[in-house]
Amino acid sequence: MDIHNQAIPHTTVDSSELELWGDPTPAQAIRDLPYSFGFANNENESNSGSGSADANIHGLGNLSTLTLIDGRRAGGNSSRGFEHGGFADLNLIPSVAIREIQIMADGTSVPYGSDAVAGTVNILLHDSWTESKIETLYSDTSEGDASEKQVAFITGQAIGEHTHFVLAGSWYQRNAIYARDRGISDNADRRAQGGQNQGSPTFPGRIQYAGTEYILKDGVSAPVSINDYRVFDSSEDLYNFSASAPSIPEIERKNVMAQISHQINPAIEVWSELLFTRSQFNNGLAPAPWSSSAYNPGILDAAKNSPYRPADIDPNNLSQLNYRSFELGNLEYKQAKDAFRGLLGLRGDIEEWNWETALLYIRTEQDDHYSGIADSDTVISTINDGSFNPFANAFATGTGYDNATALQAAERHPVNEFDETFWTYDIKLTGSPFELDAGLIDVATGLEFRSEEIQVAIDDLFESGNNLGGIQAASFGAEREVAALYLESNIPLVQQGSHSLDLQLSGRYEAYHDQSTSAGAPANQYEAFVYKSSLFYEPNSALSFYLSYGTSFRAPTLTESDGGDQLASYIYDDPTGQTPAATRVYTFISGNPDLEPETSESVHLGFAYQPHPGRGWKLNLNYYHLRTEDSIVNSGQDVVNQNAGGALRDGNGKLFLVYANWFNAAEVKTDGIDLTVSYTHPTTTGLLKAELGVNHVFNYDIKTTSNSPYVSYLGRLVDPRASNENIAGPGSIPEYKGYARFTWAHQQLTVAATINYIHSLDDNSSFTSNNTSRKIDAWSSLDLAAQYAWSSDSPWLLKDSTLTIGIENVTDEAPPFAAGAFADGYDASLYSAEGRRFMISLSRRF
Incomplete structure (x- = not known):
C-alpha cells in the first residue's frame, strides 16, 4: 500500500517466465538479474551452506536487501546468523504459488524499514486464481548426476458470491554433484590452472617434530622410528579433499500454500494466507580433519605418552599431530527445516481512504544432524588405553590397536537446533485527502509493531569443543521488539495535459529494544529515522525523468549483537x-x-x-x-x-x-x-x-x-x-x-x-601460482527454451496442456577457474558447476 513512484526502474518477473525457464523457486530468476551479485547464501554451496538463498542487490550484501511476501516482511532475524530468517529464504517459496516477483533496486527503508538499503524483493502470491493446474518437471545435467524432479498443483475457485479460495502445493528434489565429477573441481591441486595446491595438510601420518613437519614414508602403515618419516612437502604432499567432497548438495522440499478472502460487506474484506515448507538439505565435506596443537593440546599430550610413539621421538619436541577420520566416512550434516507463515487481515474503504490491518506470524525450526564426527575425550581415552594408534595411517591395525574400531566407538551424532519466532501487527492507511491545482495529494501512513526471537541450541559436543570435526559454537538466544511509524506523500506540482512534475516526501521512525536471553545481559536500545525526497518530471507521455535522495538503515542482526x-x-x-x-x-x-x-x-x-x-x-x-x-x-x-x-x-x-x-x-x-x-x-x-x-x-x-x-x-x-x-x-x-x-x-x-x-575479475594473488596477478576469464552462456500450449479445442489428451523444453548452458561452459575460490575452484556466488542442463515440463489446466 505504499505510493512508491513506479517511474523508478523496477523489474517484474511473472509466473509465465518462471514456468518458461523452469525455475523451481524465485532464487534462480533473481540471481540472473544484472544487478544481482556479491556474496549471498546459495543452495549450491556445500561446505558452509545452509541451503537457503538470499537476494543481494548491487553487492551491498544479502542483509541489505529486504524480502517481502505480498508487501510484508517474509521473515525476521535468522537463528543461523548472517542471512534473513523465515521465508526470506527464497528456496522456501514454490514457483507454483507465485503470481509475480517485483524487484525494486533502490532504497525502500521508508515504507518497509530496516534492511531495505539496496532495495526490496516482493513476492506476490496467487490470490485470484480461478482454475486448476498440475505441473510436472524433470531436468538433468549432461553428466546425468543432478536430476531435478518437481510435481506441483494449484487450484482456485469462488465459493458463493463473496469468498475466494486458492490452494497450491509442490514437491521438489535435486540430486547432489560431487567435486570429483567436474573438471574444474576434481583436484584441490590447482597449479596446472594457475593456482596453488590447496589440498589439506591434515591427514593421518603427519607430525611436527623439532620444528620440522614430517609424513610417513610410502608403504609405512605405522612408524617404529623417526626413520619411517620423510620431510613433508607442502606443495606435493597435500590431501586431495575434492576426491570425496560433495560440491552441490542434495535438496528435497515440500510446500503448501493457501489463500482465502471473504467480502464481509462492500466496504470490508477479510483475508488469510498460509504457507508451509518442509525442506531437507544434505550438506557435507570430505572426512573430518583434526589435529593437536597449541589450541587443542589434549590429544597431543595423550600422543606423547602413547605406547606407539616411536622411542626415538622426544615427546618434548613433538608439537603437532594430524589425523583425518577416513574410518567414519564423510563429515555430513542433514539440515531439516520446517517453516510456517500465517496471516490474518482486514481491509476496506472509509470514504476516500483505504485501510488495511494484519497480524502476521512466522515460525521456523531447523535441526542439523551430523555424522562423521568423533568425541575427542573418547579418542584420548583410546590413545591412553592403546586401542588407537595416533601415529598410524587410517584403518591401520596392529598388536593391541584397531583405528577403525576405536574411531567408530568414538563417533557421535550431534544435533544443533535453530528456532525463530516472528510476530508483526500493522495498520496502513492510504488516501488523497487534499487537492492542489495540479491534482490530489496522495498520502500513505502506517504503524507497525514487531516482535522477534531466536534460539540457538548447540550440541554439548560442539559447545565444549570436544568435537573432532565440525565447528565449535555456543548456544545463545535473543529477542527484539520494534515499533515503527511512517508517512509518505506524493505532491503534484504541475499538471498540464501529459506534462507533469511531482514531488514525493516521506519519512520513517523506528525504535528498537534488543535483549539477549542470557541471564544478566544488558538490553540494547536505539532509534532510527530515515527520509526520502524525489522529483518526477514528465515532459510528455513518452518520457520521464526522476531524481531522488534518501537515507536508509540496517539494524544489526541479533547474531551480530548477541551471538555466542x-x-x-x-x-x-x-x-x-x-x-x-x-x-x-x-x-x-x-x-x-x-x-x-x-x-x-x-x-x-x-x-x-x-x-x-x-x-x-x-x-x-x-x-x-x-x-x-x-x-x-x-x-x-x-x-x-x-x-x-x-x-x-x-x-x-x-x-x-x-x-x-x-x-x-x-x-x-x-x-x-x-x-x-x-x-x-x-x-x-x-x-x-x-x-x-x-x-x-x-x-x-x-x-x-x-x-x-x-x-x-x-x-x-x-x-x-x-x-x-x-x-x-x-x-x-x-x-x-x-x-x-x-x-x-x-x-x-x-x-x-x-x-x-x-x-572478467582479478584473481586473489594470495592463492595464485607464485602469488602473481591473473585474470579470471569473462564468462558467457546460452540458454534456450521452447513452449507449446494446446488450446481447449485440442484433442482430449492434449487440451489445455503446455509442454516446455529447455537447455540451460547450451555449450556446456564450465565456470572460469578462480585460484582464490574457497572449495571448488570457482566463485559459486556467480556461477554453477552443473554445466549443461536439459529440462522438460508438462502442465495441464482443468
Missing part, C-alpha cells in the same frame, strides 16, 4: 611472515551488544522512455550512488595486522587462533548504472521481442576501519570464506553483468533464447 562465540577458519596475510601462506587459522567470531545500525544515503538519477506502451522501444537508465557509514564488519585481518592480543601465536610465532568481534567502523561507497532496453513488435499471431539488461559498476570502495584508506573491490574475486578478506569482504563485484534475450511467439508456440554475460 562461533569458531570458523580463515586465511590471513601475516605481516610477521611467521604463518605460511594459505594457512587456515581458527577464528572465534563474537557478537557485540554495543553495535549501532548502519546508516546509508542514496542518490538515484535517471529517465525512462517508451513512446508506445506495449510495442516499440522501451528504455530505462538509472544512475545510483550508495554510501553506507558505520558498516557492521568483522575483520580478523585487522586484528592480525595490529598484532593485537586477539591474535594468538604458538612458540614458533605461527598464528593458531584469532578473536574477532563485530564492530561499527567501515564505510562502503558504490555507484553505477542499470540499463534496460527492449523492442517489442506485436504481430497478428504473437510478438517478437528483444531485451538487453546491463549493470555497470563504476566504483565499489570499502574502508575497513575509520582510520584506513578506501580500498577498491571493483572487479576483484572476493570469497569471504577463503581469503584474508574474510567476513568484511562483499563478495565478487564484476564491472559488468548482463543479459540479452530474444523471444518469439507465434500462435501457441513460444521460443526464447538468453545470452548471459559476466565480466
Whole structure:
C-alpha cells in the first residue's frame, strides 16, 4: 500500500517466465538479474551452506536487501546468523504459488524499514486464481548426476458470491554433484590452472617434530622410528579433499500454500494466507580433519605418552599431530527445516481512504544432524588405553590397536537446533485527502509493531569443543521488539495535459529494544529515522525523468549483537611472515551488544522512455550512488595486522587462533548504472521481442576501519570464506553483468533464447601460482527454451496442456577457474558447476 513512484526502474518477473525457464523457486530468476551479485547464501554451496538463498542487490550484501511476501516482511532475524530468517529464504517459496516477483533496486527503508538499503524483493502470491493446474518437471545435467524432479498443483475457485479460495502445493528434489565429477573441481591441486595446491595438510601420518613437519614414508602403515618419516612437502604432499567432497548438495522440499478472502460487506474484506515448507538439505565435506596443537593440546599430550610413539621421538619436541577420520566416512550434516507463515487481515474503504490491518506470524525450526564426527575425550581415552594408534595411517591395525574400531566407538551424532519466532501487527492507511491545482495529494501512513526471537541450541559436543570435526559454537538466544511509524506523500506540482512534475516526501521512525536471553545481559536500545525526497518530471507521455535522495538503515542482526562465540577458519596475510601462506587459522567470531545500525544515503538519477506502451522501444537508465557509514564488519585481518592480543601465536610465532568481534567502523561507497532496453513488435499471431539488461559498476570502495584508506573491490574475486578478506569482504563485484534475450511467439508456440554475460575479475594473488596477478576469464552462456500450449479445442489428451523444453548452458561452459575460490575452484556466488542442463515440463489446466 505504499505510493512508491513506479517511474523508478523496477523489474517484474511473472509466473509465465518462471514456468518458461523452469525455475523451481524465485532464487534462480533473481540471481540472473544484472544487478544481482556479491556474496549471498546459495543452495549450491556445500561446505558452509545452509541451503537457503538470499537476494543481494548491487553487492551491498544479502542483509541489505529486504524480502517481502505480498508487501510484508517474509521473515525476521535468522537463528543461523548472517542471512534473513523465515521465508526470506527464497528456496522456501514454490514457483507454483507465485503470481509475480517485483524487484525494486533502490532504497525502500521508508515504507518497509530496516534492511531495505539496496532495495526490496516482493513476492506476490496467487490470490485470484480461478482454475486448476498440475505441473510436472524433470531436468538433468549432461553428466546425468543432478536430476531435478518437481510435481506441483494449484487450484482456485469462488465459493458463493463473496469468498475466494486458492490452494497450491509442490514437491521438489535435486540430486547432489560431487567435486570429483567436474573438471574444474576434481583436484584441490590447482597449479596446472594457475593456482596453488590447496589440498589439506591434515591427514593421518603427519607430525611436527623439532620444528620440522614430517609424513610417513610410502608403504609405512605405522612408524617404529623417526626413520619411517620423510620431510613433508607442502606443495606435493597435500590431501586431495575434492576426491570425496560433495560440491552441490542434495535438496528435497515440500510446500503448501493457501489463500482465502471473504467480502464481509462492500466496504470490508477479510483475508488469510498460509504457507508451509518442509525442506531437507544434505550438506557435507570430505572426512573430518583434526589435529593437536597449541589450541587443542589434549590429544597431543595423550600422543606423547602413547605406547606407539616411536622411542626415538622426544615427546618434548613433538608439537603437532594430524589425523583425518577416513574410518567414519564423510563429515555430513542433514539440515531439516520446517517453516510456517500465517496471516490474518482486514481491509476496506472509509470514504476516500483505504485501510488495511494484519497480524502476521512466522515460525521456523531447523535441526542439523551430523555424522562423521568423533568425541575427542573418547579418542584420548583410546590413545591412553592403546586401542588407537595416533601415529598410524587410517584403518591401520596392529598388536593391541584397531583405528577403525576405536574411531567408530568414538563417533557421535550431534544435533544443533535453530528456532525463530516472528510476530508483526500493522495498520496502513492510504488516501488523497487534499487537492492542489495540479491534482490530489496522495498520502500513505502506517504503524507497525514487531516482535522477534531466536534460539540457538548447540550440541554439548560442539559447545565444549570436544568435537573432532565440525565447528565449535555456543548456544545463545535473543529477542527484539520494534515499533515503527511512517508517512509518505506524493505532491503534484504541475499538471498540464501529459506534462507533469511531482514531488514525493516521506519519512520513517523506528525504535528498537534488543535483549539477549542470557541471564544478566544488558538490553540494547536505539532509534532510527530515515527520509526520502524525489522529483518526477514528465515532459510528455513518452518520457520521464526522476531524481531522488534518501537515507536508509540496517539494524544489526541479533547474531551480530548477541551471538555466542562461533569458531570458523580463515586465511590471513601475516605481516610477521611467521604463518605460511594459505594457512587456515581458527577464528572465534563474537557478537557485540554495543553495535549501532548502519546508516546509508542514496542518490538515484535517471529517465525512462517508451513512446508506445506495449510495442516499440522501451528504455530505462538509472544512475545510483550508495554510501553506507558505520558498516557492521568483522575483520580478523585487522586484528592480525595490529598484532593485537586477539591474535594468538604458538612458540614458533605461527598464528593458531584469532578473536574477532563485530564492530561499527567501515564505510562502503558504490555507484553505477542499470540499463534496460527492449523492442517489442506485436504481430497478428504473437510478438517478437528483444531485451538487453546491463549493470555497470563504476566504483565499489570499502574502508575497513575509520582510520584506513578506501580500498577498491571493483572487479576483484572476493570469497569471504577463503581469503584474508574474510567476513568484511562483499563478495565478487564484476564491472559488468548482463543479459540479452530474444523471444518469439507465434500462435501457441513460444521460443526464447538468453545470452548471459559476466565480466572478467582479478584473481586473489594470495592463492595464485607464485602469488602473481591473473585474470579470471569473462564468462558467457546460452540458454534456450521452447513452449507449446494446446488450446481447449485440442484433442482430449492434449487440451489445455503446455509442454516446455529447455537447455540451460547450451555449450556446456564450465565456470572460469578462480585460484582464490574457497572449495571448488570457482566463485559459486556467480556461477554453477552443473554445466549443461536439459529440462522438460508438462502442465495441464482443468
